[in-house]
Amino acid sequence: MTFSTELRKEADSIYNAIFDHPFVRGLAKGDIPKGAVEHYVKADFEYLNAFMHMYGLAISKSSDRSDMDFYKQQIDFVLNSEIHPHNNLCQYIGINYDDLQSYPLPPSADHYIKHMKHYGHEGSLGEILAAILPCPWTYLEIGERLIEEIGHDEAHPFYEWIAFYAEEGIRETTDDIRKRLDDWAEGASQREKEAMKEAFIKSSQLEWGFWEMAYNEESWELVPRQAVTTYE
Numbered sequence: 001m002t003f004s005t006e007l008r009k010e011a012d013s014i015y016n017a018i019f020d021h022p023f024v025r026g027l028a029k030g031d032i033p034k035g036a037v038e039h040y041v042k043a044d045f046e047y048l049n050a051f052m053h054m055y056g057l058a059i060s061k062s063s064d065r066s067d068m069d070f071y072k073q074q075i076d077f078v079l080n081s082e083i084h085p086h087n088n089l090c091q092y093i094g095i096n097y098d099d100l101q102s103y104p105l106p107p108s109a110d111h112y113i114k115h116m117k118h119y120g121h122e123g124s125l126g127e128i129l130a131a132i133l134p135c136p137w138t139y140l141e142i143g144e145r146l147i148e149e150i151g152h153d154e155a156h157p158f159y160e161w162i163a164f165y166a167e168e169g170i171r172e173t174t175d176d177i178r179k180r181l182d183d184w185a186e187g188a189s190q191r192e193k194e195a196m197k198e199a200f201i202k203s204s205q206l207e208w209g210f211w212e213m214a215y216n217e218e219s220w221e222l223v224p225r226q227a228v229t230t231y232e
């Protein structure tokens with residue numbers, strides 16, 4: 001079994017929780033509270049900026065030109081193509097994309113990008129690959145499942161979003177990162193493989209956390225709760 005297959009197995013319950021998440025179920029049903037979609041797009045715009053930084057950090061740790069070229073192409077893809085699924089969501093909520101940009105990241109999304117950047121700055125290329133892989137892999141599997149569910153129904157409100165992530169290009173990106181990760185793992189120590197596994201599992205869980213953050217419209221604002229804890 002390849003190392004990435006092992007990681008995917010280990011994360012299976014997290015992936016299932018993502019497929020069952022009410023935001024993802026809402027994408028299938030074509031019905032999500034508009035505030036949650038707005039919250040998602042605002043956070044995802046900033047998340048994608050951080051994701052491009054990750055590819056830049058991967059380039060800074062690469063010595064092979066074909067690796068550099070791959071990360072550069074991915075930056076291009078995020079810059080120029082990932083706007084399509086965002087535009088689909090903007091249409092659904094009737095808000096201009098320009099009005100949803102440059103907002104501070106809510107706590108869980110902030111945690112996710114700082115988790116990735118930790119590996120970007122402190123980790124090996126193998127750890128970077130492990131930290132970024134759940135991003136395309138979870139979306140690919142969401143896209144594939146949802147396109148099966150809704151069929152090629154172009155009238156579905158989230159057809160463009162779903163079709164985008166079910167596309168061959170996302171599979172190629174996922175397979176490409178998996179291949180690089182598996183090659184790296186072959187020469188890695190047990191200790192480094194443990195670090196890669198931790199990076200992958202935490203990023204998978206933070207993918208779930210991103211959906212949860214959007215659905216609950218999570219913010220930094222402290223909402224005084226009814227006394228749960230009493231202070232002496």
Ligand SMILES: Cc1ncc(C[n+]2csc(CCO)c2C)c(N)n1
Nearest residue numbers: 044047051074078135136139173210
């Ligand atoms: C929180 C979050 N996770 C994953 C994606 C999907 N995604 C982001 S960048 C990229 C391409 C990788 O080269 C893919 C598939 C998203 N939009 N938001």
